[in-house]
Amino acid sequence: MPTIFVDDRAIEAKTGDNLLEVLLSNGIDVPYFCWHPAMGSVGACRQCAVVGYANPDDTRGRIIMSCMTPVTEGARFSVEAENATSFRNSVVENLMLNHPHDCPVCEEGGECHLQDMTVMVGHSDRRYKGLKTTFRNQYLGPLIGHEMNRCITCYRCVRYYQDYAGGDDLAAFGSRDRVFFGRAEPGVLDNEFSGNLVEVCPTGVFTDKTLSKHYSRKWDLQSAPTVCQACSLGCNTYTSERYGEVRRVHNRYHNEVNGYFLCDRGRFGAQHVNSPKRIPGAGIRNAGGLYEPVSIADALDKVKGLLTGKVIGIGSPRASLESNEALRQLVGADNYCNGMTSTEREMHGVILEVLASNLSVPTMMEVETFDAILVVGEDVTNHAPRLALSIRQAVRNIGQQLAADTGISQWHDAAVRELEQDEKSPLVILSPMTDRLDDIASDTHRLAPNDIVSMVEQIIEAIDEDKPSDAKDIASTLLAAKRPLIISGTSLSSPNILKVSANLAAALARKNPSTGIFLCASEVNSVGVAMIDNTGNAEELLGNRSETVIVLENDIDTRLGSALLDEVRNLVVIDAMDNPTTSRSSIVLPAASFAEAEGTFVNNEGRAQRSMATFNPAGDITPGYQLLSALGGDHLSASGWQQKLTAEHASLAGVVTCAPDEQFRIEGSRIARMTHRASGRTAMLADVSVHEPQQPLDTESPLAFTMEGNQTRAPASLRPYTWSPGWNSNQSIHKFQDEVGGPDKSGTTGTRLFTGSTELTGFELSEEASANLIGQVHIFGSDELSNEAAELSTLIPQPYARMSSATAASLEVSHHDGLAFGDIIMTVLVDDEVAERCVVYPMIPGTEALGSAQLSELQKVAGYTSPSDPLRPSLITTDRTS
Amino acid sequence: MSDKPLTKNIIGFDGHTDLARYESLGGYAAVRKTIGRTDPDAVLELLKDANLRGRGGAGFPTGMKWSFVPKKEGNGHRYLVANADEMEPGTFKDRLLMEKDPHQLIEGMILSAYTISADVGYIFIRGEYHVAIARLQEAINAASASGLLGEHILDSEFSFRLHVHVSAGRYICGEETALLNSLEGKRAIPRAKPPFPQVSGLWGRPTIVNNVETLCNVTHIVANGADWFKSLGLGVDGGTKLFGASGRVARPGCWELPMGTPIREILEEHAGGMAEGYQLKGFLPGGASTDFLTPDHLDVPMEYDTVMQAGSRMGTGTMIILDDHSCAVGMIANLEKFFARESCGFCTPCREGLPWVQEVLDRIEAGNGELDDIKVLERQSQFIGAIGNTHCAHAPGAMEPLASGLKYFRDEFITHIEGKACPYQREV
Amino acid sequence: MSNIATDNPTNFLTEQEIAEIESEISHLPNRPSAAIDALKIVQSYRGWISDGSLNAIAELIDMSAGELDGVATFYNLIYRQPVGEKVILYCDSVSCWLMDGDVVCEKIKQKLNIDYGETTADNKYTLLPVTCLGDCDHAPAMMVGDELHHDLTIDNIEEHLS
């Protein structure tokens, strides 16, 4: 830890950090643009200038870029020196030459890093008399807006998109003062992480179209800390609302889970809350088969009347622990199941065993530190998207090593990349088809699911034996690594794939205790509900005709088959969204969405995390656990259920501690969901009445639906947004971190529920029918909720059947022919990267029936006209020119 | 031993020197006596001893630069690159060397590569130099056919493959790290230093970039020794230098003269003084990115340190003459337009700052300036002008003629502003 | 990238172009490093780089069209718009300016009836400014196609452009 002197103040600097990081970590405000905590330094903007002194006698010093300066023992710097402040002022003055004065209509206004930095350096006078450079904007798809005139050419967007996220369709064009950032041609951005551009851009070039659609000032949004609902990784998010609609989702920094970035399913999928398919109130089906709207009280009474005999409760992996537990207690443990298929339960059983074992399960951020990765049959980018970003950083470890050996700092981004060239740490992918990570893979094998299992068995054998084979090569790669990691998951719906992955990790761990295993689960709370009860089986519980069944937030028809509920007399559905199960229910109770309800969710690494309600739902809509409480008559708050969960399930003890309960106060104050500057609140309903209605009281949490209260000192688990004086953008996060890139000052949020001590004995593989029709998960299309987000729904692919030329020949079809199964019609895509004798179809709404189909049942469609590219739904390519 | 080693094959010969002529005049003797026979470290010592300084503009000692290349480990590539981009306005020396005597450069490169154990070389040449490109390619083919290039040169263990890379334009490619990015097929954005190319250069491998004239000198130092080389110079720096003069002088041109030749001698004897009817007002001693000097500096010897003491830089040694019929503001406006246009667009002070400077200068030149504009120019030249303020040396170089112009020709700025017009009438 | 029906560069580029590009690639450590060479090769046959050329080159050298266009648009000697039969690169740098190069250029613009960046109506010439051509002792200078012309004056400019 070198000691440095900044304006004569002694500071302990972290070895290996650059000066900018040290200054920010120590609360010293230095403006910057191009540096990014996750992407390092390149020295483009020159905004972070300070004065560096050569030796103790040097009084003049010279301008240096703090982001490009390593800290060394005894080094002296000044942030305040006149030449430094004047230089930083000039940087903004020069950046402003061409910047439009459109803050009043700019989406970024009010949380713009450029605005903040302009104020910070004190630039206010305009002396430039020339014309401004102007650009034409591009259509970049339904998610991201583009306003190039606002660009300050910090290069963050391309560095993020190309270098960090591996995208290749956003680039820097031109040169001098005419650098343009965009696509070669207008069109939908291809990368699954494009939404981060909105946060990475320090000004308003890349904007969130879902927000722009009903634009609201950032300070008028009401926000809360939430957990992303779109996959099992549990990324931390801020969800923001206005006028009862979710307006946007931002990344909520978590040093172990999602770091600084989200995927597009998570960011834009939350728009499902605004779907027209939302269930607005309670309904009872009348004799004519139509729903009659009834008050929630009447509906609850009606349901209570049905609770006399045996009632079956089907829970859900997308519902919170609180709601599932409330259901379980209402119907009794014996009558409850978690609502997953038997295959899903088996797979999550494996995950639970691995979590409970002594195998080392890294966090998503730790994945970035492994130096050899084997992906076993998990479609990471489509199924657990955020993990793909971490894998992309992990393969750079070899470059970081090379940099360390050459004496180049790890944050010196361009230099490290130059040194590493195309060298990548090994990444081996076993999958039935092309994978979005192929571009960084050192080795790929296209295998049918069963063959993946056999391949891994051979790798396990090869770890002990010495016979050359493909498996031997992979085994040697893993054995050669300092820290090998096995990644697998549930995307191929094969328990054996998970089991054999665990066996491999155990075998490797015996040779190298630093081995890690990272298993991706299915849904936001699959692991959580498996911990509540993984034995209850819906088929068995419903085996005999059932009188009354309560289904909690689960589309049983799609998940378990429509036949299952055919014999049910009273079907009570508690859900937020219309779906096939909802629409056949006898009574429907309107559940709050994740944005309107508190809830605890357990992610794939066994971390319990609390998601807070962003806003009060409209009308009779009520959080699931509250509806169930009402039915049970004990009216417990969320924290009441959290205590019950802890009491009932030893393994869920951490649920209570993962966030403070509703009693929590900061010096007597609640935590305000609105910003101090929520100026528009009083005007919101002024067209109805000039009297501002009283803000609703939050009985469930220590947060308040007002702007009165605290925010900056809230612990991370309760902080509704990041803001710090002078730092109105998400860049303010460093004010809340222990140090740049470190844990939150309030500690790491969430509680990991497993300590992992049991020795894993090894899983017996079960008989699995060889699957030849393989459903491919799609980041946009395979998630029930995010499919209902208006913008994402336009990106869902059309049905296709992808197969090798040999398979196509055997089915007597060719590229762009039609192939049918029942009324599902798919476009044939011939692709020799698909494993032999396999046909891959997309798991999108309407293709579920293919799950039980055989290859021989597929029929060629006569006279079929193919869409030009089923993977890319047809979209207009331009929506404005200027 | 000629006292004009670089141009001895050029002076008084109309054509260009091919392999046969080159060898008949003693060419490749240095290669033959060195490759496989002399220890590379000994050649490096010789270079250091000769104190050859880079002819690309910065004057960095070549031997010292080479000594930063790490000891060879493993068999990864190591590269030698000749910087033949020559786009500095007012500079016209490397073209002459390459067009007239291409083997001289190739021999220098073989010897340099041998010294630093480089196995691959590139001549990065600007795309407009069609004649030089063709002649270099022809010379490389001839040298390769004679076993002087390629695998196992002259049956030694040493192999060196040499390629000509024809640039697609832009001045910034001359900056050595931008040049490397361009050679890699990328946008020519300079790289931050450290790491220096010697450690992580082309494709992340150890690389040396030298100017064409620098490399040509290597041949003669190896052939004739360090003492001989040092004795050629008139002052502390050894060797000869290609000096030139353009603008309204009687005989514009380029001449090989001893390092340390006084400016007056170059201008008055070699360039024949000012053209009929013109007076010397000022001059840029070594290309567009050097500070103005004035008639008061005529006795300064053209040598790195002495020109530096006079307040400028020797740069490329090719002088641009400002005469009394030409407008200093107009000349500076022309220079800044060039620098603004050639900015790579990476760092703020250069990308934004130079167009602003250009806008102000154009306005003053057009008679629309205000006195406050001079303050803007001064502030901008401080902001942009120091090495380290920007990502590379392009923009600081751009400020040298501006800052010195404001110093020496301030009255002209004021005349423009107060008279609301440029006082110089161009004869159209 | 999947194998699904992509545009095949061999449908667009000639055998000769592909052979020349491959020969450049053969002495480079990876295919994208040949970006500039490839652009120059194709341009040498076609005069400029159309979107079709760009896409085909990108495919051939394993780059995305966006990244390649980022490279192409950086360099002033890669033309992403059609140019006339000959490009006039007119030196607008300082030594030529001192020798009244700008006055001569005005004359050229008048004669050809075009401004910088434009092509004559008969498609014969495109006029572009260029940085110092290294011919300062014979200023003003320009390149017409591959040929250097110098010592230009308003009086002799006709000869140089006939």
Ligand SMILES: Cc1cc2nc3c(=O)[nH]c(=O)nc-3n(C[C@H](O)[C@H](O)[C@H](O)COP(=O)(O)O)c2cc1C
């Ligand atoms: C903007 C800029 C342009 C340059 N252009 C050239 C050039 O055209 N030719 C050259 O030899 N050096 C040029 N240089 C200098 C090179 O960066 C580098 O210092 C030189 O090639 C090193 O060779 P030397 O040590 O032999 O002089 C340029 C530098 C800058 C900052």
Ligand code: SF4
């Ligand atoms: S000073 Fe900056 S913008 Fe200018 S050429 Fe150098 S790196 Fe590029």
Ligand code: FES
């Ligand atoms: S943040 Fe340091 S130069 Fe941009």
